[in-house]
Amino acid sequence: MKRINLSDKVITALKSDIASGKLKKGTKIPSEPELMERYEVGRSTIREAIKTLAMSGILKVQQGSGTFVASKIKSETLAQRLRRADFEEINAVRSLLEIEIVRLACLNRTDKDISAMQDHLIQRKKAIETDQQQKCTDADIAFHVSIAKASKNKVLVDLYQNFTSVIRDFFTKRKEENMTYFARSHKWHEELALAIINRNQESAVQLIKTLLNNNY
Structure with a gap:
């Protein structure tokens, strides 16, 4: 060995x-x-x-x-590297990203960012109420990406968007449980958006940790 x-x-x-x-x-x-x-x-x-x-x-x-x-090898993209990474490693790095993203979002969010977050939350809630799993997955990811964009750090946005493919794969693997998880976590998502709107970093960080600890 x-x-x-x-x-x-x-x-x-x-x-x-x-x-x-x-x-x-x-x-x-x-x-x-x-x-x-x-x-x-x-x-x-x-x-x-x-x-x-x-x-x-x-x-x-x-x-x-x-x-x-004898032949060339194409460089592996970050998205490809993430797909073959260990889940625990992925989660650890994602946690670091998410925490820094919400902190910066609290400082730098604009009215346009707030509007985007709220729109995605509305779509997420409607998808939960109508039991549309794919639409809920899309809205959930779009919500978190909108927070990343609110951070105004382009590097963090690029990194986070690479993680979305892994997050989507994770949702696909546990699809039978997804709607229950989505419904249970919706209030936390709403509270997270509110914390960012109010520029409450402490609350926003605590909420994102709660979501991560529960694999949302």
Whole structure:
């Protein structure tokens, strides 16, 4: 098991170098001794990693000449990285983002932001009352995105919007329970919007923590 994990480490590092352009298509990769020294692993681990990448068509082994990069690798997007991340890691990072977002939203929200939040809450409530799960999911995510936009921090908005795909996947996986959760949490969402309107950071942070702790 240890050798397999080390091999995966080498595979990830080589793929990263290829994706970044450090190792270009057609170029020869470092020799086995160089790779062994660079990654502090044994020869068998290097050979296993090269064999795996060769089988997938990323590398090409030419007897007597060495091993060459056979194909390009597209850089992994943040959204793709998030989709394969551990749920606990996702939740931890999302928590940090959400807390900072609501703090900034309390400081920087405008009348236009307030109007957007309230509109999404109305749509969310209507979807709950008419038992329309997809519309409720869309309104819920749109509400939280509107809070991110109210923060006036474009980097936070971009990061949060990447998280929305993961949040949507989470809602899809527990779809049988969603409407119950949506209905139960609606009051908290309304109170969160009110706290932001009133610029009450302490209350807003506490409410977002409550939502996160209950997986909303």
